[in-house]
Every structure is written in C-alpha cells, then in structure tokens.
C-alpha cells in the first residue's frame with residue numbers, strides 16, 4: 616500500500632499532482648475572500664504561500680500522510696482536492712476540496728471528490744473518511760451528502776478566523792457505506 620499521488624480521469628475532469636506551474640492559479644484561488652469565506656483560515660495575502668503549499672504536497676507524499684490533487688477541466692485549473700491525515704492504525708483519513716467560484720454548481724466538486732475517494736478505498740485498507748464543514752457552508756454539506764457522508768455532530772466554536780467564530784459540522788463516511796457516485 617502506498618500513497619503516491621495519482622492521476623485520475625473522470626468523465627469531465629483530470630485530477631493530477633501539483634507542479635510549480637500551478638502556483639499562480641492556486642494563489643488566485645486561495646486569496647479570494649469570497650471563495651474562502653467559510654474556510655478555516657484567512658485568505659492568503661502572500662504569493663509565497665502557494666509555493667509553500669506545493670512544497671508541502673511533496674512532503675505529504677514522502678511521508679505517505681496524504682495527497683493533494685489539482686482538479687482540471689480541458690487543461691484549466693478549477694481547484695484542488697485533498698485526502699489527508701491518513702492513519703494506518705485507525706485506517707482513517709480526511710477529505711477536503713476548494714474550487715474557483717466560476718466553476719461552482721456543475722457537480723465538479725462531487726465528481727472530483729468521488730474519484731479521489733474511489734481511488735482511496737481501492738488503494739488503502741481505509742475504513743473511515745472524515746470531513747468538516749462550516750455550518751454556514753450548505754454547498755459543502757450537500758457535496759458530502761451526495762458522496763454518502765453522514766452528519767455526525769457539531770463542533771461548537773471550532774474556528775476563529777480574523778475574530779469570526781464559527782461552528783463546524785463533522786461528517787463521516789465508512790467503507791461499508793461507500794458507493795461510488797455515478798459520474799466518475
């Protein structure tokens with residue numbers, strides 16, 4: 616079992632490892648205050664953050680603690696998806712995603728995350744995947760529901776970002792509940 620970052624193809628998307636060439640698109644995404652309004656950290660203001668993020672992808676791969684993939688459509692950068700915090704003892708990991716605002720509402724997050732989950736369940740002796748969402752982030756909760764995640768509880772006052780205190784929902788998906796979504 617290894618956690619080398621895959622390249623995956625769905626009917627409309629390609630998921631692939633980050634390269635240095637993605638830094639500009641990634642910075643544009645992660646510095647967008649509207650996209651990041653329910654994120655657990657403030658939008659980036661320094662371009663170096665993108666380089667550090669991409670360097671961290673390589674460390675995650677080396678440590679086999681997780682993978683981050685670019686989501687592309689027709690070679691255009693739509694965003695990224697992460698499968699991280701892999702714990703081989705607990706057989707658990709976490710899922711997250713972030714897409715450009717102009718790509719929302721077309722099922723791309725569900726399609727991309729579904730493909731990454733399918734790869735993870737195929738590749739690893741994975742039992743549980745966890746995802747967290749700001750309780751104001753209805754689209755994220757809906758994506759997780761469409762993927763088969765169940766709402767398990769609320770983390771009260773989980774995040775404080777620039778003084779803004781927010782609660783988080785915790786969602787979980789177990790292997791025995793997992794059914795690949797139709798679109799990949």
Ligand SMILES: CC(C)(COP(=O)(O)OP(=O)(O)OC[C@H]1O[C@@H](n2cnc3c(N)ncnc32)[C@H](O)[C@@H]1OP(=O)(O)O)[C@@H](O)C(=O)NCCC(=O)NCCS
Pocket residue numbers: 650651653654694710711712713714715718719720721722723724725726747748752753754755757758
């Ligand atoms: C959350 C996010 C990934 C969704 O991406 P997306 O590609 O639009 O997602 P999908 O199209 O696959 O699904 C979105 C679902 O939310 C629904 N939705 C959209 N706005 C909604 C709202 N205000 N209330 C309830 N549901 C809503 C859509 O109708 C769709 O459900 P449906 O297929 O049943 O109609 C995207 O908004 C995003 O990247 N946001 C910024 C980063 C973020 O918050 N990431 C999640 C934190 S881990």
